[in-house]
Amino acid sequence: MKRCVKLIFRVLLLLPFVAVADETADTKQADELTVKLSAEKPFTYVMHEGQSVRVQRTQDPEYQLNGYYAKTARKCPPFCLQPMQVDPRVVTIGEIELFDFMEGELRDKTGLLIDARTAEWFNRGTIPGSINIPFTHLNKPGTTEMEKALLRFGARPRVNVGAISLKLEELGLLGDGDKTEKWDFSNAKQLVLWCNGPECGQSPRAIKGLLKVGYPADKIAYYRGGMQLWQLWGLTTVVPGE
Amino acid sequence: MTALTTGFGKMTCVSLRYPTLVLYMIGLLTQSAAAEEDDYISQISAEAKKIDAGLSTPGQQQNQDGSTDKSAAQMAFEEDLKSRYMGSYTFYRKLPQRAREEVYEEYQGGASIDEIRQKIMNRFLNQ
Secondary structure: OHHHHHHHHHHHHHHHHHHHHHHHHHHHHHHHOOOOOOOOOOOEEEEEOOEEEEEOEOOOOOOOOOOHHHOOOOOOOOOOOOOOOOOOOOEEEOHHHHHHHHHOHHHHOOEEEEEOOOHHHHOOOEOOOEEEOOHHHHOOOOOHHHHHHHHHOOOEEOOOOOHHHHHHHHOOOOOOOOEOOOEEOOOOOEEEEEOOOOOOOHHHHHHHHHHHOOOOHHHEEEEOOHHHHHHHOOEOOEOOOO | OOEEEEOOEEEEHHHHHOHHHHHHHHHHHHHHHHHHHHHHHHHHHHHHHHHHHHHOOOOOOEOOOOOEOOOHHHHHHHHHHHHHOHHHHHHHHHOOHHHHHHHHHHHHOOOOHHHHHHHHHHHHHOO
């Protein structure tokens, strides 16, 4: 018993040193990086499928995008260039904002990063921290898939809402405006949706579907660059299950 | 065409006289939207298969699950690396599949062994 207590005591004593050693190793690695995420941020960590993944840019000075995402011409329609804004109420973000989201809302579990592509795309590689909710689940209001997704996003279903309450909510006299007849989005998560890049219409469709069911526009962001720009900058990707 | 005012607003005589026609037209529109979506999904699916094609190196064959078989040439490259530079090979083995393919592509592209070893280390340190 005494030995056990001693051992625990020793481990506890060592913990700060281990933490300092880890921090020193991280700082050393950060100093070694020549291609950082931003001037202030060499890399960031994100949880993916229960594991911590380091997100950083490739350090290979000769790196050039090759393979599928190097293609810049696809048949249009259907693979047409998308407007910068899906909807005037929804913000479009770039990589820097996405890194901040990863370190903020995603880490705090108040946000979700959504790969809105179909599963066959997701399974071939995704942005770390993303969950796959295909746009086909989000563009048809009233379907079971849509309801499941909304529940996962933190929306709560509403039942038997009185006509007077609804009218008052509509007029902004009751509640915070994040409620519809069927859903309460007061505690809904902040979402960032993305797909294959500027020529991809999958996440825009998902966003339009979410807006249609009343998901608050200020809780949705669109990462237009998607997988194409993510890979162009040589950023870390993960293959689900590997 | 005369217009009638109903409880639902203005409706034309045509829509009142031929409700079946109106319903048929609505049905047609819905069907066409659904067909359009199906078509979009099938085109997305066809496009997804190009990812593997784009990443594959000549001589590689795709399996049904989308993975690729290593070509004899890549295996020869790995054997060569193993026999000459065991250290680099050890790091190479620890790389994810895609990074290994990239290294091999570089090798195929005519990169020197020193460049290959450097690339392996770069990929290993920055994965």
